Amino acid sequence: MAQEKKIKAGIVGGAGYTGGEMIRILLNHPDVTVSFVHSRSNAGNPLYAVHADLLGETDLLFTGELSNDVDVVFLCLGHGESVKFMESADLAAHIKVIDLSQDFRLGEMVKGRTFVYGLPEMQRDVIRTAQNVANPGCFATAIQLGLLPLAANGLLTDVHTTGITGSTGAGQKLQSTSHFTWRANNISTYKVLDHQHLREIRRSLQQLQPGFSGEVNFVPVRGDYPRGIWITSYLKSDLSLADAVKLYKDYYDGHPFTHVSEKQIDLKQVVNTNKCIIQLEKIGDRLVIHSIEDNLLKGASGQAVQNMNLMCGLDETAGLKLKSIVF
Amino acid sequence: MAQEKKIKAGIVGGAGYTGGEMIRILLNHPDVTVSFVHSRSNAGNPLYAVHADLLGETDLLFTGELSNDVDVVFLCLGHGESVKFMESADLAAHIKVIDLSQDFRLGEMVKGRTFVYGLPEMQRDVIRTAQNVANPGCFATAIQLGLLPLAANGLLTDVHTTGITGSTGAGQKLQSTSHFTWRANNISTYKVLDHQHLREIRRSLQQLQPGFSGEVNFVPVRGDYPRGIWITSYLKSDLSLADAVKLYKDYYDGHPFTHVSEKQIDLKQVVNTNKCIIQLEKIGDRLVIHSIEDNLLKGASGQAVQNMNLMCGLDETAGLKLKSIVF
Amino acid sequence: MAQEKKIKAGIVGGAGYTGGEMIRILLNHPDVTVSFVHSRSNAGNPLYAVHADLLGETDLLFTGELSNDVDVVFLCLGHGESVKFMESADLAAHIKVIDLSQDFRLGEMVKGRTFVYGLPEMQRDVIRTAQNVANPGCFATAIQLGLLPLAANGLLTDVHTTGITGSTGAGQKLQSTSHFTWRANNISTYKVLDHQHLREIRRSLQQLQPGFSGEVNFVPVRGDYPRGIWITSYLKSDLSLADAVKLYKDYYDGHPFTHVSEKQIDLKQVVNTNKCIIQLEKIGDRLVIHSIEDNLLKGASGQAVQNMNLMCGLDETAGLKLKSIVF
Amino acid sequence: MAQEKKIKAGIVGGAGYTGGEMIRILLNHPDVTVSFVHSRSNAGNPLYAVHADLLGETDLLFTGELSNDVDVVFLCLGHGESVKFMESADLAAHIKVIDLSQDFRLGEMVKGRTFVYGLPEMQRDVIRTAQNVANPGCFATAIQLGLLPLAANGLLTDVHTTGITGSTGAGQKLQSTSHFTWRANNISTYKVLDHQHLREIRRSLQQLQPGFSGEVNFVPVRGDYPRGIWITSYLKSDLSLADAVKLYKDYYDGHPFTHVSEKQIDLKQVVNTNKCIIQLEKIGDRLVIHSIEDNLLKGASGQAVQNMNLMCGLDETAGLKLKSIVF
Incomplete structure (x- = not known):
């Protein structure tokens, strides 16, 4: 894509974690210009006043004003805030919207806009023509990527899932469960068997395997590290490991970010990238599926850019060839 | 107990992690004298040459010789090494043996010695009269403490368990999965649905609930912290949460180290103590049991001392009132 | 000491970190009874509602009332709060006071009470007869223990010190620099060359080496772990390493908690204990002194109990034989 | 630069940490093709067999053969190995060599090749015309970047420096000081006032400030995190903070990777980037300089690519616009 035709992007809620990741990705995206980064509380400040790592990379300031002279807007707002924003903002009809909250993931509409569920590995072609995309949840992405091939082939049975997430999943708000002294070297669980992502997961699974009424048991765990989600799911299956x-x-063939490893995997293979890596095991009659991602990238801002690339006709990987942290 | 009647204890395999913890506990135990700490490779060196934190606490040296002038011997050896030791060593018949390996947990015998499974919360009275005790595995202890009350009441159904362990569970051997650069901020699994502790767990559960033939699905996870085991198990149950x-x-009434919390728990509540804390949740028709312990204490050396206390007629908690690390 | 003559202790400010450590130590102290734990905001709640690791160890409740039926009171309050407390509280004259704040470390008086600086390795005999003790700061303790033998021999020259502290040093208040996501794997400094502990350090050094007017340069570093202080100081010296x-x-002979290691040391040797370990190196004309402690124990609550032991005529180590966390 | 003129690069020692980082950077470098990755022990294996995070990014195999059909070779070998390699390998004269070891940093020659010290902020123009570059050490880079502006203006006096490094600085070799259980939550020092990087540091400082004979006191600390170096240096100075x-x-104007922050900095601002951020403080008559970098990037492979960019006439930042990990 030639320089003069760069996509103009706006970011709403640019002071939070997903907003920061969005800025980091888009500043280096070859086909995008960041037109504005909106944050009411930080208007007028340079981006690096909040995202200190950006010192030396941009002199852009946060703005309190919205502009309609953009092609796409990313909503990096809290749950419940996106729907309020959409209801009150005067967004021009030509602007594509990619929302990172959970407000539109179950097919909710707002001001005549319908949102497509933005999981490219499930429905890339639908996303390509979408005007509005609801970006999946972080846990939901990793769990679904572990189950989609089974669902697409009608092979899902009762699922048992453990998910471990880094602290960035809880955002930047100061709270007792993200106090360093408490969380370091600590483990705890929350919303056991009752996590809100189960709704969007079940919706996708039933879309692919109509009539699926089995259980999806999900134990979410707070890990003592900042980034990344580890998922282990298992279920009864007749499939051999090779099959x-x-x-x-076969299912992920042609999908540039999701890969199947035939070796034991570990979480840091994907941290700071937009990738999801999957590993399978077969023990007795149970199929085990491990799937890993960076919760802020493939689980949030990276996947949002992937969706933008698809919606705007760009290379799906543009701006997303990110160097892994590895260690 | 008066000073002149102190129990004389020997430790075999005193240079490893569980051997070190045994020394730390016994040095401060009011009713025990450490008679010898055996380590072939460290014979002649002071204990603090290996366990550097002991500087200033004892001038005891490792020895390569065994003495029969002891009341109890702790075997802190690797799996397979305890049986070899027992076969070759000339241990006087009066000496009580507490073995921390998995060599005698399934009822194996050696030289006419029969081993009792040393889980006090399951069979404290049997342990009180035992001459030889096989100390349970670390994961096995925490998982069983989460399930014993159900099994004792015939209420077990198929169990789904996730367990996360600190790196000390893998011992002090240098290996790639315990390399700091690799393990920091990382998550991985191993022996999924196939961990060797399932054998002793199943044996105990069937002892309490004869005829239990349900599943025990166990996903072991390598955590990125040194100490502690977190277990979450869930199963179908008709019990209300209150019941x-x-x-x-009721089951744990009178057991000094195992407690039921009615608040959300977190792993560091028990780290560096001999305690196990359990928390229950009920979601729909599923009962969730969280149980936590320090893998080196209640999961190894602490429980071994608890067993010794029982076998020697001491207060069950003697020497085990340990200050939690908390943070 | 016979049971009937136990020391009765009260703790003021029992809900914070140092208050919690005080409770943990005193609950297991053989010669002390905890008479009350005062906390205005938590009055009526069980201790384990705040200090969750105490579940199963005590049913004591926080109280909002003070009692004069105690022998000693520990003030575990914030800086500036202790002086306010002393001014407003009606403390009986017979009660010994040990204050953990910095309010009385420079010889301040309140209501006719004079405070003795509570560093046993400097002035144990003075503490033994003191009615009121100002417990040293955490950094101040570790730095001074590294320098006292030189000062006592008039050998101090300009000192260059780096100190790294765990996050517990900053207390339990939620703040951006103790947010897990921020602090994990991170390093930063604060109050460089300008830390408030320099005042009490300089006071002690001049007491031992009258006329000392050299520099004490101190760089405090925020470490990415919860517990422990590492100090490295160096200065010009004619002493050989052996000397x-x-x-x-010689200086620390007879002091039960401070030891000199002739091997390389590491911080975890002392974490969760009341010890300070010192290691010396000589490189060219510079003497290097490493000193380590647990900031909440030897650097706060442990040393406070050590002072109480001295003030009350108990064994200096009573209640302080703590098991190291090691790993 | 047009596609048909891509620089062809070879990597020798591609299985280690710096070799892995070199691969990660060059795979996404717009102007470079990776011609070969040499590793004797891994010849024939895919790169992702060693660098598991590369799964899905390249199918390249390690090779045991060298090729002269390259423009530049990076030597990612251990200290002492580079000189052996250069002596035995038959490297064509046209090939530029960038060595990451310390073998050629003090002006050593081999087979008629002279090496230029590759610190672009000191001598970018010399590097632009160099045929062979010795890439600076990780500590040396961060310390020098903190001191160069002073040296260039003849303002250096005795320097006191503390440096804290992540575990990746010690490479992937399994050793007791990089065992997870030992290193987690731990602090220790090594080579205090005697680190080998002092030689190259002193050489640079004297090049810029001829006749400088002051002290450079350096305390290296092992941090308990994988990546990044924190440096705090201080010295006597007449400069005001503003000056x-x-x-x-002024000194770093036009240097794209080194920036001066006027706010408090923290290490994670630069982790996983090629940047160095510097912050200054003035306390009394002492100037304090904090400088931070990622030891594997600006301290090793990133700077090596920066040097290649300069030597090959590319944009200095090509391939080095890396997304910070931030958290």
Whole structure:
């Protein structure tokens, strides 16, 4: 894409974690210009006053004003805030909207805009023509990527899932469960068997495997590290390991960010990238699926850019060839 | 107990992690004298040459010789090493043996010695009269403490368990999965649905609930912290939360180290103590049991001392009132 | 000491970190009864409602009332709060006071009470007869223990010190620099060359080496772990390494918690104990002194109990034989 | 630069940490093709067999053969190995060599090749015309970047420096000081006042400030995190803070990776980037300089690519616009 035709992007809620990641990705995106970064509380301040790592990379300031001279807007707002924003803001009809909250993931509408669920590995072609996309939840992304190939082949049975998340999943708000002294070297759980992402997960699984009424048991765990989600799911299955691996490789063939590993995986393979890596095991009659992602990237801002790339006709990987932290 | 009648204890395999913890506990135990700490490779060196934190606490040296002038011997050896030791060593018949390996947990015998499974919360009275005790595995202890009250009341159904362990569970051997650069901020799994502790767990559960043939699905996770085990198990149950809490509190009534919390728990409540804390939740028809312990204490050396206290007629908590690290 | 003559202790400010550590130590202290734990905001709640690790160890409640039926009171209050408390509270004259704040460390008086600086390795005999003790600061303790033998021999020259502290040093208040996501894997400094502990340090050094007017340059660093202080100081010195080691060993001879290591040390040797370990190196004409402690124990509550032991005629180590966390 | 003129690069020692980082950067470098990745022990294996995070990014295999059909070779070998490699390998004269070891940093020659010290902020123009570059050490880079502006203006006096490094600085070799259980939550020092990087540091400082004979006291600390170096240096100075900030900003003007922050900095601002951020403080008569970098990037492979960019006439930042990990 030639320089003069760069996509103009606006970011709403640019002072939070996902907003910061959005800025970091878009500043280096070859086909995008960041037109504005909106934050009421930080208007007038340079971006690096909040995102200190951006010192030396941009002199852009936060703004309290919205502009309609953009092609796409990313909403990096809290749950419940996106719908309020959409109801009150005067957004021009031509602007594509990508929302990172959970406000529109179950097919909710606002001001005549319908949102498409933005999981490219499930429905890339639908996203390509979408005007509005609801970006999936972080846990929901990793869990679904572990289950989609089975659902697409009608092979889902009762699922048992453990998910461990880094502290960035809880955002930047100061709270006792994100106090360093408490969380370091500590483990705890929350919303056990009752996490809100189960709704969007179940919706996707039933879309792919109509009539699926099995259980999805999900134990979310607070990990003592900042970034990344580890998922282990298991279920009864007749598939051999070889057949399961083939099924998964076939399903993800052509998807640039989701890969099947035939070796033992570990979380840091994907931290600070937009990738999801999956590993399968078969023990007795149970198929085990491990899937890993960076919760802020493939689980949030990275996938949002992936969706933008699809919606805008760009290379799906543009701006997303990110160097892993590895260690 | 008066000073002149102190129990004389020997430690075999005193240079490893569980051996070190045994020394730390016994040095401060009011009713015990450490008679010898055996380590072939460190014979002649002061204990603090290996366990550097002991500087200033003892001038005891490792020895390569065994003495029969002891009341009890703790075997802190690797799996497979305890049985070899027992076969080759000339241990006087009066000496009580407490083995921390998995060599005798399933009822194995050696040289006419039969080993009792050393889980006090399951069979304290049997341990009180035992001559030889096989100390339970770390994961096995925490998982069983989460399930015993159900099994004792015939209420077990298929169990789904996740367990997260600190790096000390893997011992002091240098290996890639315990390299700091790799393990920091990382998550991985191992022996999924196939961990060796399932054998002793199943044996105990069937002892309490004869005929139990349900599943025990166990996903072991490598955590990125040194100490502690977090267990979450869930199963179908008709019990209300209140009834389940009562069942657990009744079962553990009088057991000084295992407690039921009615608040959300977190792992660091028990780190560096001999305690196990349990928390219950009921979501729909599923009962959730969280149980936590320090893998080196209640999961190894602390429980071994608890067993010794029982076997020697001491207060069950003697030497085990340990200050939690908390943070 | 016989049971009937136990020391009765009260704790004011029992809901904070140092208050919690005080409770943990005193509950297991053989010669002390905890008479009350005062906390205005938590009055009526069980201790374990705040200090969750105490579940199963005590049913004591926080109280909002003070009692004069105690022998000693520990003030675990914020800086500036202790002086306010002393001015407003009606404390009986017979009660010994040990204050953990910095309010009385420079010889301040309140209501006719004079405070003795509570560093046993400097002036144990003075503490033994003191009615009121100002417990030293955490950094101040570790830095001074590294320098006292030199000062006592008039050998101090300009000092260059780096100190790294765990996050517990900043207390339990939620703030951006103790947010887990921020602090994990992070390093930063604060109050560089300008830390308030320099005042009490300089006062002690001049007491031992009258006329000392050299520099004490101190760089405080925020470490990414919860507990422990690492100090490295260096200065020009004519002493050989052997002479320096002898000087330090002689100085600390008979002091049960401070030890000189002739091997390389690491912080975790002392975490969760009341010890300070010192290691010396000589490089060219510079003497290097490393000293380590647990900031909440030897650097706060542990040393406070050590002072109480001295003031009350107990064994200096009573209640303080704490098991190291090691790992 | 047009596609048909891409620089062809070879990497020798591609299985280690710096080799891995080199691969990660060059795979996404717009102007470079990775021609070969040499590793004797891994020849024939795919890169992702060693660098598991590369799964899905390249199918390249390690090779045991060297090729002369390259423009530049990076030596990612251990200290002492680079000189052996250069002596035995048959490297064509046209190939530029960038060595990451310390073998050639003090002006050593091999087979008629002279090496230029590759610190762009000191001598960018010399590097632009160099055929061979010795890449600076990780500590050396961060310390020098904190001192260069002073040296260039003849303002250096005795320097006191503390440096804290992540575990990746010690490479991937399994050793007791990089065992997770030991290193987690731990602090220790090594080579105090005697680190080998002092030689290259002193050489640079004297090049800029001829006749400088002051002290450079350096205390290296092992941090308990994987990546990043924190440096705090201080020295006597007549400069006001404002003048010092101006001096530093002027010196680094036009250098794309080194920036002066006027706010408090923290290490994670630069982790996983090629940047160095500097912050100044003035306390009394002492100027304090904090400088931070990622030891594997600006301290190793990132700076090596920066040097290649300069040597090959590319944009200095090509391939080095890396997304910070931030959290």
